[in-house]
């Protein structure tokens with residue numbers, strides 16, 4: 246490969262940076278380095294590129310900057326924390342803010358999901374949730390329950406547990422089958438529900454795939470059913486009406502734990518703290534990350550029901566480590582400080598309520614694109630939406646071109662293949678939504 250470098254434009258010193266050494270994640274590196282798009286600043290709803298051009302952020306970074314960019318309160322809280330206590334081991338030692346943040350999260354979680362385990366990312370939260378499920382069944386003398394049931398088109402991160410759960414063929418093509426004993430229910434994207442805002446009328450019976458796996462593998466072998474309440478990365482697949490409640494019922498009947506992966510849907514995206522509350526279904530275990538710290542620090546967490554937690558605690562000998570798991574940076578002081586400052590913002594600015602209030606306008610604006618060129622479906626719920634565009638013959642190519650053109654036209658969003666995902670920061674005003682849809686329409690017309 247040839248050498249690639251880039252001169253930052255419009256900067257005080259106009260430095261030239263080498264592009265060779267950084268191996269970028271989930272990026273066609275050669276394509277990017279031939280034509281880089283570099284961001285140098287962010288505030289509120291906007292990024293600025295190195296030319297000083299303003300780009301509206303329609304995906305909250307990667308669904309994480311819910312309170313908008315550049316929040317000073319969070320930066321100052323992190324600075325204060327690092328100046329006072331930079332680090333203490335989370336094993337056998339602790340600092341007050343980790344307890345405080347766990348309590349604050351437990352105030353937001355539904356039901357008795359009141360025991361919080363800290364991790365550093367969404368991927369780690371998924372693998373941790375899988376281990377909690379295994380530990381729970383083992384604690385109750387049911388160590389045969391090792392299988393996991395997930396779903397086609399699911400995305401559960403990049404660690405081996407999450408890769409095995411994910412319903413993405415490229416994972417298996419590149420990395421093999423990963424963790425054994427995972428079966429996938431059918432996804433819920435049905436042609437009967439095309440162009441539906443909110444829950445589709447068709448498809449609740451797809452939850453019965455779980456019963457079929459019970460009949461095929463035996464409930465005594467199944468640990469948990471893991472789903473995103475709204476499948477996010479694959480393109481905002483909103484559950485059909487009644488689907489999640491049906492999964493809950495089947496899990497209860499067969500002693501299977503229900504795990505909701507709320508890494509994207511957590512912290513107000515659906516207008517409630519968590520999507521489970523929007524759909525009135527309480528899981529046994531819930532993962533979260535991203536907006537937990539407004540992306541100012543890497544952090545994730547797993548909320549576990551008291552029942553599941555207590556079973557694991559109760560099975561261990563007095564003085565023994567009850568759950569053989571943890572990361573060096575579990576509950577890092579800087580991340581906890583960022584999390585607390587973020588939850589203060591969500592509460593003080595009423596951002597979850599604000600999301601609920603803006604959602605009808607956002608959804609209506611998104612669905613106004615139904616007659617835009619190339620659009621083949623639109624889906625959405627709360628402040629999350631997606632549209633598919635027709636393939637140009639090479640799957641994902643047109644989507645890739647679209648996200649580049651959108652950026653050049655002043656709009657940042659995430660695409661997955663030929664699907665564009667929208668999740669504006671929850672501080673958005675109606676006018677921001679209108680600007681986003683305007684740029685989308687113009688760009689689609691010129692595609």
Ligand SMILES: Cc1ncc(COP(=O)(O)O)c(C=O)c1O
Nearest residue numbers: 366367368400401402506508509
């Ligand atoms: C539902 C879900 N789970 C897990 C992850 C992985 O999170 P991370 O990239 O922080 O590891 C993501 C990331 O988008 C996600 O959407």
